[in-house]
Amino acid sequence: MACLNLGTKPDAFRLDDHTWQCIGGLPSDVTIEIGGTSFNLHKFPLISRSGLLSKLIGDNSPNEDGPICAIHLNDIPGGAKVFELIARFCYDVKLEVTSHNVISLRCAADYLQMTDDYGDENLITQTELFLNQVFTTWSDTMNALESCEEVYTDAEELDLISRCIDSLAVKACTDPNTYSMHNPCVDSLTDNWWYKDVSFLNLHLYKRVIQAMEANGMRPEIISGSIVGYAKKYIPLMNRQSSFNDASHSKPVYTPSEADQRALLEEIVGLLPNRKKIVSTKFLIRLLRSAMVLHVSPSCKENLERRVGAQLDSAHVDDVLIPNQGFNSIDTLYDVDCFQRMLDYFMSMESSSIHNSPCIVEEGFEDVPQSLTSVTSVANLVDLFLADVAADVNLKLSKFQSVAAGVPDYARPQSDGIYRAIDIFLKAHPWLADCEREQICRLMNIQKLSLDASTHAAQNERLPLRVIVQVLFFEQLRLRTSIAGWFFVSENEDQMSNINEGEVVRAQEAPWRMSEMRERVLELERECEKMKFEIREVKSKKSWIFFCKRRRHRHY
Numbered sequence: 001m002a003c004l005n006l007g008t009k010p011d012a013f014r015l016d017d018h019t020w021q022c023i024g025g026l027p028s029d030v031t032i033e034i035g036g037t038s039f040n041l042h043k044f045p046l047i048s049r050s051g052l053l054s055k056l057i058g059d060n061s062p063n064e065d066g067p068i069c070a071i072h073l074n075d076i077p078g079g080a081k082v083f084e085l086i087a088r089f090c091y092d093v094k095l096e097v098t099s100h101n102v103i104s105l106r107c108a109a110d111y112l113q114m115t116d117d118y119g120d121e122n123l124i125t126q127t128e129l130f131l132n133q134v135f136t137t138w139s140d141t142m143n144a145l146e147s148c149e150e151v152y153t154d155a156e157e158l159d160l161i162s163r164c165i166d167s168l169a170v171k172a173c174t175d176p177n178t179y180s181m182h183n184p185c186v187d188s189l190t191d192n193w194w195y196k197d198v199s200f201l202n203l204h205l206y207k208r209v210i211q212a213m214e215a216n217g218m219r220p221e222i223i224s225g226s227i228v229g230y231a232k233k234y235i236p237l238m239n240r241q242s243s244f245n246d247a248s249h250s251k252p253v254y255t256p257s258e259a260d261q262r263a264l265l266e267e268i269v270g271l272l273p274n275r276k277k278i279v280s281t282k283f284l285i286r287l288l289r290s291a292m293v294l295h296v297s298p299s300c301k302e303n304l305e306r307r308v309g310a311q312l313d314s315a316h317v318d319d320v321l322i323p324n325q326g327f328n329s330i331d332t333l334y335d336v337d338c339f340q341r342m343l344d345y346f347m348s349m350e351s352s353s354i355h356n357s358p359c360i361v362e363e364g365f366e367d368v369p370q371s372l373t374s375v376t377s378v379a380n381l382v383d384l385f386l387a388d389v390a391a392d393v394n395l396k397l398s399k400f401q402s403v404a405a406g407v408p409d410y411a412r413p414q415s416d417g418i419y420r421a422i423d424i425f426l427k428a429h430p431w432l433a434d435c436e437r438e439q440i441c442r443l444m445n446i447q448k449l450s451l452d453a454s455t456h457a458a459q460n461e462r463l464p465l466r467v468i469v470q471v472l473f474f475e476q477l478r479l480r481t482s483i484a485g486w487f488f489v490s491e492n493e494d495q496m497s498n499i500n501e502g503e504v505v506r507a508q509e510a511p512w513r514m515s516e517m518r519e520r521v522l523e524l525e526r527e528c529e530k531m532k533f534e535i536r537e538v539k540s541k542k543s544w545i546f547f548c549k550r551r552r553h554r555h556y
Helices: 043-047 051-059 079-090 102-111 123-134 138-157 160-173 176-181 203-215 220-234 258-271 281-294 298-310 336-355 373-389 397-404 416-428 434-441 451-458 465-491 501-555
Strands: 003-006 013-015 019-022 030-034 037-041 069-072 095-098 359-361 367-369
Touching: 030 079, 037 043, 037 079, 043 051, 043 079, 051 069, 079 095, 079 102, 095 102, 095 123, 102 123, 102 138, 102 160, 123 138, 138 160, 138 203, 160 203, 203 220, 203 258, 220 258, 258 281, 258 298, 281 298, 298 336, 336 373, 336 397, 373 397, 373 416, 397 416, 397 434, 416 434, 416 451, 434 465, 451 465
Parallel strands: 019 037, 030 069
Antiparallel strands: 003 095, 013 019, 030 037, 359 367
């Protein structure tokens, strides 16, 4: 740590709780009052070094037989503690200047006008020379910046804070290997070697350090890593699962007020680089949940929702199940509206990328982008989300439809996921009318149901009869297509010639596969016939009940 010793005389002062005075030497004729602490000193060492004290003592000089001159310096930066050091300097008593006190001394020296006009190598000059040494190392500069909190306003006016921050930014943006070579005490550094040190800064200083590093070319992913760590450290809601009894906590953990956490969270969101995928989706959603609890500003909440929406394809269903704030008997348990907004933002971005990328056209579908990985992932997320919220009796049909229709049909390779969500919704809402049941079933593409899902749907009493018939029809059509395809292969087996060894093996296996396929087809046809028979029985029972009701009505 940098250290500077000023003065040559031994310590010749005594300090108690309220009085500080010189022992021996010149008699005391000036009393300096600072916040209840008195300094009984002689005026000549003071006025020879300070322009302000020279003026104040001169204007208040006592008569020959008058009382001792009293001066009040309650506004001096650093208070009585710093003035004690300055008094030592004026009396040429040994004074140790360090990176922890140099900022306060520099501010107090400026306040007292301790320029070279009042003695060569006065305190302003001495502290400026020492500051240049402080800025050569990271640790000393951090110490100096942290000490700026004690004299923030004065340090800001003298541009000392900006100088510390600029020095830190340059060092952090320097290549770690280069920085290690210039610092023999450091063996090796990584890109995030500075994270822990800056995390101890107060928000206003931390924010300026981050902005300075960004201006100096620090990579966004490194910047975001520091911000994430800072948020986790100072927003308790981000760490609900962490234990406060951890052995690393030697002191009681300070919990900021809700207002402080809200202000901090809003600043954190503003600091995050506006780039996709440099912050994990899980962290952003945790930040969003905390923002809802803390009731942040609408603009901050919207910012977070857009950030999550931009990378919704990497979200997990457990993360997007955000509890509804202020939940009551008429609200859904989970915030479906929030998920809807994030989904809409993702699809708007996806739509713009589709228009700007090559497309392929499939019969019966809209233009489909060549890569559907992200939108397919979101479609799967939507189906899982709906399956979780569908059991909520407060979830309206219109809201379910809006979320389900948020992704296009081409994004779902299979309709099994949306079918499962629809089935859960119908089970939780048995009062829906037949027209509403048919309406919700239009959200799934029956042709994309797997064999297992089709078999389940064909026997599902909660589905409208028309939907069951459609399921049976498309299943039968699929079977016929499969049979036709296998017969086509069988007819062409005799015409195969000049084939390689692998193709011969497959040709030899074809009859066995054909036999297995035929058995499967017969089994499915029997199941279809059985389901058709059950449907006819249901129809006849409904007709008989209707007939009995009409007879009873006529009788009465």
